[in-house]
Amino acid sequence: xxxxxxxxxxxxxxxxxxxxxxxxxxxxxxxxxxxxxxxxxxxxxxxxxxxxxxxxxxxxxxxxxxxxxxxxxxxxxxxxxxxxxxxxxxxxxxxxxxxxxxxxxxxxxxxxxx
Amino acid sequence: xxxxxxxxxxxxxxxxxxxxxxxxxxxxxxxxxxxxxxxxxxxxxxxxxxxxxxxxxxxxxxxxxxxxxxxxxxxxxxxxxxxxxxxxxxxxxxxxxxxxxxxxxxxx
Numbered sequence: 050x051x052x053x054x055x056x057x058x059x060x061x062x063x064x065x066x067x068x069x070x071x072x073x074x075x076x077x078x079x080x081x082x083x084x085x086x087x088x089x090x091x092x093x094x095x096x097x098x099x100x101x102x103x104x105x106x107x108x109x110x111x112x113x114x115x116x117x118x119x120x121x122x123x124x125x126x127x128x129x130x131x132x133x134x135x136x137x138x139x140x141x142x143x144x145x146x147x148x149x150x151x152x153x154x155x156x157x158x159x160x161x162x163x
Numbered sequence: 164x165x166x167x168x169x170x171x172x173x174x175x176x177x178x179x180x181x182x183x184x185x186x187x188x189x190x191x192x193x194x195x196x197x198x199x200x201x202x203x204x205x206x207x208x209x210x211x212x213x214x215x216x217x218x219x220x221x222x223x224x225x226x227x228x229x230x231x232x233x234x235x236x237x238x239x240x241x242x243x244x245x246x247x248x249x250x251x252x253x254x255x256x257x258x259x260x261x262x263x264x265x266x267x268x269x270x271x
Contacts, residue, residue: 147257
């Protein structure tokens with residue numbers, strides 16, 4: 050375990066389903082992030098939260114909706130996804146958004162949209 | 164725009180030395196980080212260079228030249244467990260921008 054826990058590890062959903070990904074960290078970090086990792090592509094930053102406020106939305110479609118109820122928890126709500134949204138979704142945290150110290154990543158949720 | 168370039172794949176044998184290069188184009192550059200990711204695992208932080216020069220951490224070293232927009236990760240005394248993907252990442256104001264990753268395969 051890295052200190053950042055993501056659930057579920059695997060998820061298969063239909064295009065009309067609604068599901069949520071969960072991320073939890075107890076490292077005392079103030080910033081949390083969602084990244085998407087697809088084959089042969091760089092990790093793509095989706096959202097940045099600093100002290101529970103969203104500070105970055107990297108042109109992500111509205112079918113992805115983040116929620117950060119407190120500094121330890123981050124959710125990604127999914128609805129009406131497309132097959133091309135199938136990917137590994139990684140959550141990360143860092144002491145502050147200026148992440149020189151290094152981000153701590155969770156192991157990810159492998160999402161398959163059918 | 165922003166981009167990071169690194170080789171897609173590198174192979175080497177146990178005990179060898181490997182250098183993975185990274186060139187970048189970005190605005191608001193604060194530093195360069197390196198991450199390791201084993202298949203099915205989480206990316207893990209390896210090193211950070213905020214200033215020009217070499218940073219050494221055990222068998223791994225990382226180098227940065229800000230004037231050349233270039234850095235590298237040097238892995239010495241390679242072990243089988245070093246087989247993984249390695250990502251360079253630019254710290255850009257308040258976020259990390261990742262390269263496409265280099266898959267390192269270490270053979271006996």
